[in-house]
Amino acid sequence: MSETLNLLKQLIERPSITPNDAGCQTILIDRLKSVGFQCEHLPFGEVHNFWAWHGHQSPFIIFAGHT
Secondary structure, three states, X not given: OOHXXXXXXXXXXXXXXXOEOOOHHHHHHHHHHHOOOEEEXXXXXXXXXXXXXXXXXXXXXXXXXXX
């Protein structure tokens, strides 16, 4: 199975219902850090979010999602 499909399978298997992400963010953060991203947690009340960046120069690409 490809790494992409394996990641998708791991995320789909988790019952992530806001505000409990069931570990999805940990999986994504670990994956992003392993390829050089920096990650920062962004708590909003009971909901935990994060943002990730790679480098410090433009152009920037930003993805937004939820778990």
